[in-house]
Amino acid sequence: MTIRALAFAMALAVLAVGPALAAESWKAQRNAWGQPDLSGVWTNATITTLERNPIFGDRKVLTEAEAKQLESGNATRVQRANEATKDGTKVDELPSCGGGQTGPACGYNNFWVDPGTKVVRIGAEARTSIIVEPKNGRLPLNPAAQARIRNAQGNARVGNFDGPERRPLGERCLVGFGSTSGPPMLPVLYNNHYQILQTGREVMIQVEMVHDTRIVRLNDTHKPASVREWMGDSIGRWEGDTLVVETTNFRRDQTFRGATANQKVVERFTRISPQQIHYQFEVVDPAAFDAPVKGEESFNATKDMVYEYACHEGNYALPGILAGAREEEKRGKEMEGNRGEVREEGAE
Numbered sequence: 559m560t561i562r563a564l565a566f567a568m569a570l571a572v573l574a575v576g577p578a579l580a581a582e583s584w585k586a587q588r589n590a591w592g593q594p595d596l597s598g599v600w601t602n603a604t605i606t607t608l609e610r611n612p613i614f615g616d617r618k619v620l621t622e623a624e625a626k627q628l629e630s631g632n633a634t635r636v637q638r639a640n641e642a643t644k645d646g647t648k649v650d651e652l653p654s655c656g657g658g659q660t661g662p663a664c665g666y667n668n669f670w671v672d673p674g675t676k677v678v679r680i681g682a683e684a685r686t687s688i689i690v691e692p693k694n695g696r697l698p699l700n701p702a703a704q705a706r707i708r709n710a711q712g713n714a715r716v717g718n719f720d721g722p723e724r725r726p727l728g729e730r731c732l733v734g735f736g737s738t739s740g741p742p743m744l745p746v747l748y749n750n751h752y753q754i755l756q757t758g759r760e761v762m763i764q765v766e767m768v769h770d771t772r773i774v775r776l777n778d779t780h781k782p783a784s785v786r787e788w789m790g791d792s793i794g795r796w797e798g799d800t801l802v803v804e805t806t807n808f809r810r811d812q813t814f815r816g817a818t819a820n821q822k823v824v825e826r827f828t829r830i831s832p833q834q835i836h837y838q839f840e841v842v843d844p845a846a847f848d849a850p851v852k853g854e855e856s857f858n859a860t861k862d863m864v865y866e867y868a869c870h871e872g873n874y875a876l877p878g879i880l881a882g883a884r885e886e887e888k889r890g891k892e893m894e895g896n897r898g899e900v901r902e903e904g905a906e
Contacts, residue, residue: 610695
């Protein structure tokens with residue numbers, strides 16, 4: 559066996575043993591402060607959904623055939639969506655842009671989105687969902703949380719368009735939609751890039767979407783509970799080769815999938831190869847979930863750059879939405895949707 563063939567066989571062996579043993583077999587380089595080096599640009603883009611399709615039951619790992627089938631089906635949908643529109647097609651006759659929207663209801667056509675092309679792989683394992691606990695890969699929203707959400711929405715058929723404060727945070731360019739900024743940090747329709755910089759006292763995570771920036775203070779204590787910040791208050795510590803980040807003090811209007819402002823999110827970043835960070839998260843909120851929610855993603859190294867996300871500049875969406883609502887009111891028409899029913903793009 560040649561040296562090159564031996565090296566290739568050893569690399570395959572590391573992947574085959576799974577993420578835990580792979581992490582033990584490969585050690586990340588240390589930076590100037592002696593920390594495992596997480597710096598660089600990473601992407602968590604994927605076609606794997608947050609919650610598991612019930613057809614997979616409690617199964618966490620896809621077969622290779624299943625993974626290829628999902629990726630091939632996605633490629634086919636993308637190719638179909640990229641086809642030129644037939645001459646003479648009216649706006650109201652445009653094909654679906656995904657999510658059930660068509661024609662003028664489409665926020666973007668396929669050119670503008672980049673959700674990823676592959677399923678999540680942790681080491682060699684192709685995953686059925688991002689959520690790994692509960693075992694069924696589904697959010698365990700308790701009855702009290704479901705009732706709270708229904709009560710917040712109310713029964714009125716108007717109200718979503720009363721003013722800018724009724725619109726989603728992402729639509730208002732305050733933070734990224736769909737928990738892309740986190741925590742936990744989840745993949746969305748596009749701009750799934752993150753740049754990590756480290757110092758001896760802090761770790762910075764620059765989020766491409768809406769250009770959010772998370773600052774993780776190392777070996778520090780949380781701010782007073784009265785201090786509520788966008789993306790919460792994050793403190794971190796090193797446990798061996800793993801960066802453990804605990805976040806509390808969330809704002810009520812920026813929580814995870816029905817959780818309350820008292821949720822706690824614990825994230826773990828472990829670089830398991832030159833090309834991948836194993837990202838784990840746990841969301842604890844007894845007021846919303848019957849059990850802790852745990853998930854896993856892969857943050858994959860990329861040579862792409864993080865570009866400026868100028869959400870406000872030249873963005874006529876919000877004034878256009880509100881102006882359209884005022885025009886409908888003049889005509890005596892009710893706006894669709896319950897009061898308070900504001901859904902983020904990309905939300906499950």
